[in-house]
Amino acid sequence: MISAIVYTSETGFTRQYAAMLSEETGLPAYSLDRVPEPRGGREIIYMGWLAARGIAGYPAAAARYKVRCVCQVGLDAPTAHSLERTRKWHNIDPEIPLFALQGGLDINKLHGAYRLMMQAWRKKTIAQLEKEKPLDEQQRFLYNAARFGASCVKRDNLQDIIAWYHTVE
Numbered sequence: 001m002i003s004a005i006v007y008t009s010e011t012g013f014t015r016q017y018a019a020m021l022s023e024e025t026g027l028p029a030y031s032l033d034r035v036p037e038p039r040g041g042r043e044i045i046y047m048g049w050l051a052a053r054g055i056a057g058y059p060a061a062a063a064r065y066k067v068r069c070v071c072q073v074g075l076d077a078p079t080a081h082s083l084e085r086t087r088k089w090h091n092i093d094p095e096i097p098l099f100a101l102q103g104g105l106d107i108n109k110l111h112g113a114y115r116l117m118m119q120a121w122r123k124k125t126i127a128q129l130e131k132e133k134p135l136d137e138q139q140r141f142l143y144n145a146a147r148f149g150a151s152c153v154k155r156d157n158l159q160d161i162i163a164w165y166h167t168v169e
């Protein structure tokens with residue numbers, strides 16, 4: 001039986017989703033580094049932010065818990081290709097559902113290397129997309145996110161995960 005949602009969040013978007021999913025399912029939500037009584041082997045839903053190819057914290061969570069469902073939170077609009085890539089990267093069993101949610105970007109909450117990497121991404125994205133106008137919807141989103149930041153967090157995005165949870169609870 002799934003007993004908790006465990007998450008890793010750097011700037012808060014994944015934490016917001018975990019809190020909403022907690023309200024919707026009644027499961028407690030804990031940050032991976034602050035799980036009370038971190039007993040190994042318990043069944044969990046794992047949510048983590050997307051950092052390049054991987055999901056932050058997933059290897060540690062998978063080593064400690066029985067992960068029944070994984071959810072990646074990235075800035076880009078989720079695609080079947082990005083899910084496939086994550087599944088391969090982390091060797092996630094085909095029987096374990098993998099969901100993708102769109103988080104956001106808040107550069108002010110990033111520090112150190114992550115901040116430098118996203119500053120470089122912003123510069124590159126703005127310069128590249130300025131050359132490509134007119135932009136499609138996704139390009140416009142990324143352009144605005146690079147310039148001003150963005151949040152795509154909304155409860156509605158959790159519908160598929162909630163529907164899946166009700167099939168297994």
Ligand SMILES: Cc1cc2nc3c(=O)[nH]c(=O)nc-3n(C[C@H](O)[C@H](O)[C@H](O)COP(=O)(O)O)c2cc1C
Pocket residue numbers: 008009010011012013014015049050051052053073074075076077102103104105106110114115117118
């Ligand atoms: C170093 C770094 C790498 C990232 N790589 C990706 C990526 O490959 N794909 C993507 O969609 N978002 C990527 N992002 C964006 C984050 O996944 C996004 O901002 C996410 O919502 C952060 O969630 P959090 O607020 O829970 O930390 C990256 C962010 C950082 C800082």
